[in-house]
Amino acid sequence: MNNTFGTVYSNPSYILIAIGIFFLLFFPLITISEFLFFEPFIAFSIYPETTLSFLLIVILSFFSALAVSMNIYRVKLIKKTKKIGSSIIGTIIGASAGACSCGPIAFSIITTFGTAGSIASSFLSVYEIPIRLTSIGILGIVIFVTTKSLSRECKINP
């Protein structure tokens, strides 16, 4: 497994892709989840109650960055796109949790869809942590399967 990571990230462009994907997810997620504020002053705050949620965002962004960059490498090598779909699904599931609470997104959903919107928003808010954990689990499986697949299909010797 270490060799697979070494092979993929020995190419600096994949490190850059991974870093780019990490920040592309991390900043929007911490903004939507109200850890980072831009107005009226730039402010960052983690309250004791939200520490776990913040850590899950960091893990989710990290796993997404790994899963997507490794799959880009894999696609370039063997022209199969199946696992990229799984990593994107995992990322979307994780990103959708926590975005709905009492922020502008939830307000739009509830005012547009009424009771159904309220139920959906409440579900995403109440089950934020299990949803993010599920998402991290999906991404973990994608990373594991991708590394296995790369070491087998590309004949990487341990």
Place this chain on the structure above:
Amino acid sequence: MANPKKIAVGVVAVILVAAVTISFSSYMSDFDNVQRSSQDEGKTIALTDVPVLGSQTATVTIVEIGDYQCPACKLWFDNTRQDIIENYIETGKANLVFIDMPFIGADSISAAEATYCANDQGMYWEYHASLYQLQQHENDGWANIDRLTAIAFNLGLETEQFSECMNSKKYFSQISFNKQKASTDFGANSTPTFIIVNTSGTAERIVGPHPYSTFEKALDSLL
């Protein structure tokens, strides 16, 4: 070339600031007399009917727009509000008003009504605090009528009077007025939203459960 999006945002901001300025100029200058008629039941309802925490003659007013089922409002209540009370409200520099914007579910409306029913017995802020202290998940029944009555009982309110107030929907119009005011005049589209305004009408808008440092900067700039 000017960005149309920026122009639109600028126009909205100007309208908002103007609305806040106009609204609060009258609110602050003639606190007891300004009355605005409600569409409902022909009853006169006004922003002046909203309870005030702190000195009514304070230089700065913090308007909090919130929903009792909103977890972000609870975060602010638990982590930031007390510091503001100690440093700005108890010192007479600022006061705080709460404008209900119940949108998360039916229990949000009942909870907002309950605070006004508690206000009939002089316990608005105590009830307000109890709701945030006891908040659970959205729409899971923690703020149903039975629980709201139990909270009133625990605070030592006369429960018969409280229940009568709740059952008669005495403050439904007030809550509808507050909600409309929050979304139209204050332009709130999420909770908590804060409008901090001073007596000269200069306002600062804060959206979300910001840390105390944000409020400190905003309040100090308006004092």
